[in-house]
Amino acid sequence: MRSKTSSRGFGLAAFGVAAALLGLALAGGTGLVRPAMAQASAPKVAGAWVRLPAATGRPAAGYLEITAAPGDALVAVSSPRAGRVELHSMSMVDGVMRMRAESRLAVPAAGRLSLAPGGNHLMLFDLAADVKPGERIPLKLRFASGSELSVSAEARTPGSAGGHSH
Numbered sequence: 001m002r003s004k005t006s007s008r009g010f011g012l013a014a015f016g017v018a019a020a021l022l023g024l025a026l027a028g029g030t031g032l033v034r035p036a037m038a039q040a041s042a043p044k045v046a047g048a049w050v051r052l053p054a055a056t057g058r059p060a061a062g063y064l065e066i067t068a069a070p071g072d073a074l075v076a077v078s079s080p081r082a083g084r085v086e087l088h089s090m091s092m093v094d095g096v097m098r099m100r101a102e103s104r105l106a107v108p109a110a111g112r113l114s115l116a117p118g119g120n121h122l123m124l125f126d127l128a129a130d131v132k133p134g135e136r137i138p139l140k141l142r143f144a145s146g147s148e149l150s151v152s153a154e155a156r157t158p159g160s161a162g163g164h165s166h
């Protein structure tokens, strides 16, 4: 009699656990969880700025901080204020810093891709002649993951920090 009661109690407890697990499984299956995860890996950009060229007709350099999922990559940038935008990397070749056009700039494992003076940067060619310091230059970024992001970069005078010559 006693053992029968306790086994019934155990049966109810087991049912409770199964129901809780089922509840978790259902919660995981709803769309409630997924947008939050997608948002965590969606690219974000901070501190975008463009250093205007010292002479008209020369390209401008663009810098920004990207936070995105490791393994994702910046693959294209366009701007209504520039004829074309290239992705450039910098590396030391025979003791001289050289820049090179890249088809993609990969997001490192830490999830942070930094485009800064002396390193990776954007190169804006055929800049509109009337771009002035202080203007916000719209940039559209496209990532390997398919994400697209529109940001604006503040145009700064040619003398702004970070030497860069072409």
Ligand SMILES: [Cu+2]
Binding pocket: 088, 099, 100, 121, 122, 123
């Ligand atoms: Cu460059």
